[in-house]
Structures are given as structure tokens and as C-alpha cells.
Amino acid sequence: MQITAADVNKLRQSTGAGMMDCKKALVEAEGDFEKAVEILRKAGQKVAAKRADNETSEGVILVDVSDSAKSAKVLAFACETEPVSKVEDFNNLANAILQAGVKHHVKDAATLAATSLEDGRTVESATTELIGKIGEKLVVAEYRHIEGEQVVSYIHSNNKAAAIVAFENVGGADVTELGRDVAMQIVAMKPVGLDKDDVDPTIVEKEIEIGKEQARQEGKPEAMLEKIALGKLNKFYKENTLLNQQFVKDPSVNIAQLLENTQKGLKIASFARIAIG
Secondary structure (H helix, E strand, O other): OOOOHHHHHHHHHHHOOOHHHHHHHHHHOOOOHHHHHHHHHHHHHHHHHHOOOOOOOEEEEEEEEOOOOOEEEEEEEEEOOHHHHOOHHHHHHHHHHHHHHHHOOOOOHHHHHOOEOOOOOEHHHHHHHHHHHHOOOEEEEEEEEEEOOEEEEEEOOOOOEEEEEEEEOOOOOOOHHHHHHHHHHHHHHOOOEOOHHHOOHHHHHHHHHHHHHHHHHOOOOHHHHHHHHHHHHHHHHHHHEHHHOEEOOEEEEEHHHHHHHHOOOOEEEEEEEEEOO
């Protein structure tokens, strides 16, 4: 059957694919619109499979803090190259994905992939279709949700790193300014946990082994290695757990002391740091 320019444009408007790709799909589908959409989706899936091992070190990070400031969601939508991260379609899809997460109260990345956007497509299928159009790997690199009495966020100026922090025992105080400082600290200092007990046991084991080997290389007695390694581990905790880190803006206090000085009993319930690249 004859494929008209109007048919091609309709498919292009519906899918966002290029004009030539839409025309080829319609020809292959013998004018069947739904079949043409499926052909374009499959083309996108082929691109995704072909580029599956490519690194996605560029992209955009978006944050949504609820009007009540009691919850927040942060999304890292990644691509392979910086020019793609500036493309309107890429950024529109990133925003649509985050808003779908907000609308449907999504709390994890796995659920987000199957969540429907406003146009009815799932996050996964919409991403695959845009891969077919752009010809580059695109991925929801990370998605996090946290809740608390007050949640504060910070996105670094390059839009490639962000943090969200949930506070408890706020006591009616507005901790927005403090929260932003703490979130900035999280982005800059990359804590691996809130406190000592929150550090992944595999990280602890690795640090102990590193400490032992360093002491061994320094010629310390074998019987002293464990004690020396535990001393180094305490230093690791001080530098890499949020509450024990020195406050960047005032090194005379750590974050735990900063919280107590700001509002007695103020606590951090949870935090999340995500970055691209």
C-alpha cells in the first residue's frame, strides 16, 4: 500500500523516531501502524543489546522533594556521551521518568522500570525506543527514595552528582540550610555509611586486610598486625562515615556534633548519594 508523508509524520510524532526510520517501518509493516511501532521498538532493542557493554558516564541527575518535604526521590539517567545528555528528547524522558516515579510512589529502580509514563509506555520500553532513535546506550543508572520528618536535597552544579538527606527529631525547626550543607558534604566526601555499624561488612574486612598488609610491609611484628589494622580501621570510619566526618565548613566539629549543636536530639534517618561517571 502507499505510504503517505502524513502516515510517516504520525508515526514520528507517536514514537519520536526519525523520519526515514518511520518510513522504513511503515513499509515493512505494510502500512499497519501498530506493527510499525513494534518494528521500531525492536530496532531500539537491537541497539540496546549491541551497546549493552558500553559505559554510560554522562547524563543528568534529577531530584523531586515532596511539597511536605517529608520524602524525596532522586534519579540518575545516563548516556554514553555529553552531547546526548543535552538532547531535548533525552532530558524530556528523564523528567517523565522521575515524574512517573513520583506519581506512582515508586521506591526502587526495579519497580520504576515497569512503571507507566503519562503516554502509557513503560519506563523500560520508552528508554528502549529512545535508544533506537539516538543510537546510544541509555539507562536509569540509579533511583532512590527516602522519607523523614524533613528531607533536603542538593544537586552539584554539573548535574552529575546529588544527595538527599532525611532528618528526624527535628522538633519543629527548619533544617533546610543545615540539610543543604550536609547534602553538599555527602556529595563531596562520599561517605560509605551513616555510622560505623552501617558500613558493609565486606568493606570492613577489606580495610582490615589492607591495614594488615600495610603494617606487614612496614616491618611490624606479625602479632601486632591485627591491632594496628583495627587502629587504621578507626581512622577509616572517621574519614568515611558521615556522622564521624569533620564538617567541611568547620573542621572543629564532626557531623554528629554539628547536628547536636543545631538542634538537640536532631538525627539523620537516612541519606542517599548518587553520581554519574
